[in-house]
Amino acid sequence: MPLPQCSRGTGGLSADELLALGDGAIAALAHGEAEVIIADTRSELTRFAGNEIHQSVAERSRHIRVRLIDGGRTGVGEVRGHDDRAIALAFAAAEDSRRVTSTSDVSPLPAPTPGDRDDPVAFAEATAAATPQERAELVSIITEAAAAHRVNAYGALSATTTTTAIITSAGLRRSATSTQASLVSVARGDDGGGYASRHSADIDALDVAGLAAEVVDTCERNQGATAVDPGDYEVVLSPYAVTDLLEHLAWVGFSALAVQEHRSFMRIGEQLMSGSITIRDDARTPDVFPFPFDDEGVSTQPVTLIDRGVCRAVVYDTPTALQDGVTSTGHSLPQPNTWGPLPRHVAMDAGDTPWHEMIGSVSRGLYITRFWYVRDVHPLRTVITGMTREGTFLIENGSITRPVKDLRFTQSIIEALAGVVQVSRERRLELGEGESGVLSPWLHIGRFSFTS
């Protein structure tokens, strides 16, 4: 028997049915205010190693989160389960926690805003309907390409469908069904490897053949790497590597809470980066998994964070907006929380240089395919450390001449972005370590510091 079907493929309830479920719970509220978030998720993933599928998994779940506000106290209950009692359990847990919290300036539930629209949303029927057999066939395109070149492919292909509904006693009702298909691959030869990835709402839009060609090509060019001395190098960073820089900027500095707590590098109005750098968060652009609202149900507004190198704005949720006397930009995580708002649709504007021409303008430097295990060393100064991985190449006199062994870098992101020489015309959508989509170009940077 196939899984129970719904209109948009989570195997659970439709968006309208989830809204009705939340409506019923809100209607039963005896006193106080309440917010109900319900997310039905169906996620499947096929993982491969050594040109064979070694793990293939599926998950179907419902996550219910209830926030209760009454008498100046807020409580939260969360339940994962399809049981009929799940919502009641979540309400009971929320009331238990509400009872013991201290009375404080409770962040109010946002009211619905005229003109709120539950689109655009990243969704494709093909992703929602993808079968294990179809995933295996897509994976085999990569494993066969790798085998034909006598290298081994590793990686994962995932297809996820999520229906989210937010219903509050303040009259807010939002819902959306989204999909995400992600394919990442590493190819390894006897003495080196390559990396490539593709991401889209639509599994049929993944350029699997292009990925296979890219990952095998990088792997073959990255055999027999030799060491270069650590030190400062001119670099060309691929979008995979640039994504790490943008994600860490978002984590440490683009939040209003980080500014309010004096933890952020952002000094509004000050030029900290090259004039060629503009960074935005735009949840409506079709390029970065569009989604219409945040975890408070507030419509997510486009925000220009860095405008031609100048710190322009940070993102807000309701509590931080109240603190600064502004309106939320719709970047809240589930409330209440201690992390603050977060941009989750970050994109760097494209430049005008074809990326392959960047290499031609470097006399001696490094081409970096990707970074690995990037961690904040000094958040206020945006200093991060990490390793290069699966494709580090020496550039000499405008050409890539040989692969080099992986290096550790320790570098201030804003200093690196202050030294940008060129921004590529092309951009790629990549998932950061935090799983948010980031749209990144190639960057030619004048100086980047490698420490070992």
Add this chain to the structure above:
Amino acid sequence: MRDLSQRALDAASAAGASYADCRVINRTVQRITVKNGVVASVELFEDEGVGIRVIAGGAWGFAGVDDLSAESVEETARHAVRIAKASSRVNRTPVHLAPAPALVGEYRTPFGRDPFEVSLDNKVDLLMRTDEAMSHLPQIRVRECSLEFVREQRHFASSEGAALDQTIIESGGGLDATATSDDEVQTRSFPNSFGRHQVCSGWEAIEAFDLPGNAGRIAEEAVALLTAAQCPAGRMTVILDATQAALQVHESCGHPTELDRVLGHEAAYAGTSFLTPDLLGTFRYGSEHVTMTADSTRAPGLGTFGWDDEGVAAQRSVLVDQGIFTGYLSSRETAAALGQVSNGTMRADGWARLPIIRMTNINLEPGTSSLEEMIATTEHGVYLETNRSWSIDDRRLNFQFGTQNGWEIVDGKRTRLVRNPLYSGQTPEFWGSCDAVAGPAEWHMFGVVNCGKGQPPQSMHVGHGAAPCRFRNVRVEPAG
């Protein structure tokens, strides 16, 4: 639960599975956070579901669902078989499992007082007193403290006849004090960084932490760091406190001894390992002072259990014996690849995730020295406390760590506080330079609650027993 798991196993078998196992998990998590004098959140999280793993056509399949109706569970079992059969069409090599006895039993991690029986009011009161103790310094911009309690009931059954029930109880707590000035931000944490220190224990662990009694001192240390001298740079002796030693063990011994990494199963994400099978039994990983074990019987570490998530009994095994690399963390499938049997390290992040090889309690065994003796016999170096940043390459060789606190040591004495310390090195050279490990009196079990691995991502709670230890000729520098 047993009826449900039997239905799952029967459905998988009827659909063509040659092997199946089933885990029914019920998990309750309670989290309380106080920030800047206000109860920022009290969260209660209930999670229940079933994960079914099968072999069909020689390939693995896995499916999980949180709808525990009989119809849903049976359909999930059949879906796992469909997944396996889809994979088998691509694969050439059938899965082979090392033999393991089909065990039946019950287990509960030891605890004194069930933390879920302690009232929420008491927990909030403890955190409010902790917050108050940090509030006397204006430079402290952010005060945050939290408690977390976990109760997980696990039922495991397999088509080979295993039937295992266990209950795991965890208690955790911690505090962070963040001080700011115009050009600096410094955070100090207690008892460990990244939110909390967590163990498989009851409320008595929280009382032993004494968060209110340590909060004032920690806040003062954060303020002192604002104006402390930058950490000196150069090659020097490094002494790690036990918390940082625990993370060093985690990254440079725990991960590279995971046999699935060695065999390439994690090559696309977490990476591989420099500890290849040809090195087993002969490779000098560290000095004679370095012995490391995997021990899932050693409560209160977060890797303590009765059986792992494929039904293999908890056990102790030696990974590094007086400096020589001697063993891996393994599963039934990966052990078979080396002609061995599993040493019981398959663990899953809840019912929705496939078990993969994870650390249990990976311990640096105590030595015979002491922190006092190590400092007294150091001419010039730094004593480093509490992790702040961590990074290591995908083969687990090239690492760099930062800590919150540093103390410069000159002529056998701890002298001045230094800020932003970083140290870096290569794993075998670093552990090879270890010339002292403190003894049992300074050896403690710590928890890591954010160990990431796998696709889809899994976050695991693992334990590390460690004591202060000393390393010679290490590269040290300031961050920022």
